[in-house]
Amino acid sequence: MPKIFDNNLSVGEVGRRPAEKIMRLSRLGSFHQSRLSFLRILLRRISTEKWKFKRQVFDIRDDCSGTAVYTYQLPNRAYSLVAFAHKISDVDRSDRVIATKWDATFTLFDGIPSKGDIERLSNNVPNQEAGRVTEKEITLSRANKSVRLWDYVVNCLSKGRQPDIHEIEKVGYMMRTTAVYGSGKFGAVDYNEISERSEFKAPFQAEMLTVYMIRAFVLDLLEHAAKVKNSTEWVQLEPKFREMLGVGNSTGLGMAPFLINHPQLLNNWISAKETALARIRSLKAPNPKCIDLFKNYMKRSNYLIESWHSEHELQIAKLNELRLDKALLDKYVEKFNFKTPYPFDSLYNWAEETLGEEAQELLVSLILEPFGELVDDLSDGMSDTKQFSSKIKGSMLIGEFLKKTEQHYAYALKINWKNSKNNELAWYISEEKLEPRLGNRFTENSIAFYEQPLQPGRDVARMHFDLSQWEQNKSIAEFLMKHPEHRHIIRRCQIVFNNPYAEIKDNTISSEVIPIDLLRAKLSFFGAFHFDPRSDRWVRINMFKGAPLPQSLNEENCDNWTYPKQKPK
């Protein structure tokens, strides 16, 4: 009989995995996309509701600059991607927040834009952070070309031939977004104004829709460039290549604070995934069809792993381990008796004892894959629209608060915060285009003064020290009157007390911290794969690689693409 990990986390026969295990940075940095990832939720909805896709405008000049508009028509409303293509020089191309020019800029418009709207947007969207959008706009985004692949593919198509598949595979995208802003940024509509729309109930759906439509635009722009280069001999990109190309994304430190700043949201994401896993592990005798599908996805996942390249030493080591572990897992599954009661629980327990975290988390995603009917409903609980209004329960007694703090923050209270290595880094925002940065508080001039509240472990330890001096029957309200400096962490603790997955249970300012672990956790929930760290603080990924294009998306293929059936030839 499988064990129950924790009564509070119990779902069925098998409980959810404990937060102490899951919320460690190394584990979060090993997450993979799953069927609960946001872009997959979006594609399921588009196909189920039969949204209609249309290119409304493609007014692109010979130098590949101009405007295009793409619209998704829903049963009762429409959303349009307004795209501006720009000609920029290589010296201006940068993926950093401090960039001021991009190969293309975008906004997701609520409805179908008029000429007046497009004119207004043309004066603002290309300027990104320096421009303003309005409540009619939902997102603001930009993208840069993969110059090498772009030029190569355009050349091939213009000469009437298809590109080499290996070249396509190596990069996997023609353009990479460097930001997709939503929820009120730069004047766009606030999320809570649209969160009641069914299509936006799951997190980041507008952002995912933006990227999905960008993918269609990029392919059109690519073929336009080939046509301009040689209008008589050019050919279209073959469908298999079109589907192989996703949209890249370059993500830096800005994404890391997001996870720490949104504890309730983080809890909801992880909670959904853990509940899904627990539901499946609790199946005493799963449907044989699902077991067959699982075995099928196991095989198909090998190509995804084979085609995952990275030049960064951290990821190379992880990939090497993953490949070895996957071979072990394949062998084990081949001989595994799925008639054993609770087979997925047994399989997971074996993996936890035998494999590294990368492979364990891959297995979790694969286990979820055949059980859509059992787990897809969990996507409804992944949002949080009340982020800013968490109230402090001032009536809570200090004794109870201390006890719970010691239970939930045991990791933080064990750390020696006087050791400079444990306290070395500070998260801050530069005045240079408000770029989030991470620096050494002891060597970089005055950055500690600008430190953001992104070190819950240290702040809890400080609060705990002060709180321990108080009588246990006093209230938190009384404590806060004397210690307003602990107000933010008291609020955070109270969120964490009721939400087991709200806190990252690691030191976020240690000299050892690897910020890309935070980035990967978030990006995996977006649905990204092929994580390719460029340093310990920024990463490139691919979204929608292998996904059907809007023109061919349907209920049959909307979920059956993440693990390709065979290696493309």
Add this chain to the structure above:
Amino acid sequence: MNLSKNEFISLCKKSLRGKGHHWGVCEDLSNALLALAINRFPAQNILLEVLNTENSKIDQILTTIDSQVYKISDQIDGEFYDPILILGLISVDRDFNEPPLEISLENEIFILTNELIIGDCSYLKKKVNTISFSKNTSRKITKQKTVTRISIDDTTLKKIETWSNMTYAPATEESRQLGAGSDGSDND
């Protein structure tokens, strides 16, 4: 400029932090200011007033929500600076399905119902000594619509941004080299 709610919250938080308020205090005050702003109170001017008030005096009014005094008392006495903030703080703190609450800032009466704060939007008294609470309001409640954008004139925005700019580390070449993405070419 018309700010989104998200932008307004961010502006409030940063400027209050620039003034030296503790992070948690910034969070609550920003939420309170947003509650006032969506109810058409001149929250940007209230924010400026708050930025001109000693921090410890502002901290004191947070006890009204921490102890939920508005639920258990009819009246509180003391020195309450920028008392209009209390309306926003309580509006965020209380559950929207609770019955309407009447709050008197000395002689000026306001009513909180759902997310609405009803009363004289031009109220700008700097200090009161008595605040009263009543759940038995006999006043007629006129439904009003909340706004989704917060309008701020450029002069006021610049004054507020003077404070929020204090939360940003100066741009130095050393710092620039430490930003994500500084270590590689993007023309690949």
